[in-house]
Amino acid sequence: MRTRGFTLIEMILTIIVGSILVLGIAGFVELGSRGYADTVARQRIQTQAKFVLEKMARELRHAIPNSLAISTDTASQQCLSFYPIVYSGFYALDEADEKQLSFIVGNVSGSTTALNFDGLTMIINPSNQDEFSSGAGIALSGSDTTISLSSPLAMASQSVAQRFYMYQNMVEYCLNYSAQTITRNLVQVADSLESGSFSYDEPTLQRGGVVHLSLGLAQNGESSHFEQDVQVLNVP
Template sequence: MKDRGFTLMEMIVTIVVGSFIMLGIAGYVQLGMKGYADTIDRQRIQTQAQFVLEKMTREIRHAVPNSFHVPKDASHCLEFVPIEYSGFYTFKNNDLEFLLGNDSTLNPIPANRRMVINPSRYEDLQSTSSRNIAIGGLAKTGKVFVVTGAASTITGSSVSSRLYIYREKSEVRYCFDTKRVTRNGITVADSVDTSVSGMRYLEPTLQRGGLVHINLEFEQDGERSVYQQDVQVLNVP
């Protein structure tokens, strides 16, 4: 019996068949890796969107009522003033007495703080408005803070006797520009289609409080993910 090896034709056929098998395996592996990479990218976008929405929601809900406005120098932005302290007040003779509800141990009031009662617009929080007063450095008289003569100088009033304290020049600004969402100039989200994304403040009505409508549309590799949310401003005058 004679030993017989591959003929040239058999070798060529074997090489061709083996090449097709290797190409098939490589294509399958590549498809799996691409699917995994796409899943990671989608998860990154989703995580980023959840983070941004949660951060925006938390800050919007704790903003001074009616402090939302579109800055004059940036039409693609929404700006508001965060609350630092809040409490309740009463007028006694010509003085204003108040207590803080979220930090009863604070004493004195930190510097560069102002107090506002029932603001109706952003301008009411400016130092030139009679609806707010400077209280930086104010110390307690007994168990309460007392602003001497404030009853005749402050023009705001609240049916629920609520007041808000904020820091001067503490505005928070969210902007949508160049495929990014920024907070005070710092990027908090990218891959955003800023031509259709944005934030819009809806003023309070008799049926509801103020609302901020958020629309985020992410674009990556031809895929789009849309996130929309309405955030109610919890604080009331």
């Protein structure tokens, strides 16, 4: 009995068929890997946008009313700035001496357990952001809840609800179109920025101020757009 192996033609055909099968399998594997990578990239963009919008919304909701301003420094950058509340509450003027102002802290931000007003400024009934840098506020120190004013509060400066706010530092979010980044006080919080804008509707008698946030993030040729409106909850 004679044994017979592959002929040269059969061997070549076997190699060709095997190569085709390997290439087909590799194509499916590559397609699956590429799909997984694209899914991870999309998930990263979605998570990043959700984080930035949620962070901005939380801070804006508890910003001092009328402390918001939008500036466009250059064609490649737009910034939204505001003053977060450190303490807030209600005040009362002494009927016998209108220069004596007492206040009750009704809202303590963060995990602060003891009152400390060092480095803080108190402002009452602000009408725009310029008042925060023009000396309209009252510098505070220590923890005394009664202060002496240099002059009585003018009627126009008083709050109808007798509310006061204390603040320290301004917060500024910027959309850097050329660098494709979003920054908070010059610290990057997001990348892959393709487009975006800030707009602000002034408060009315029926509602507080509303900030419109629009972000467009892009990666691997795909763009995702996000819109959110945030209402400033506090009133002067």
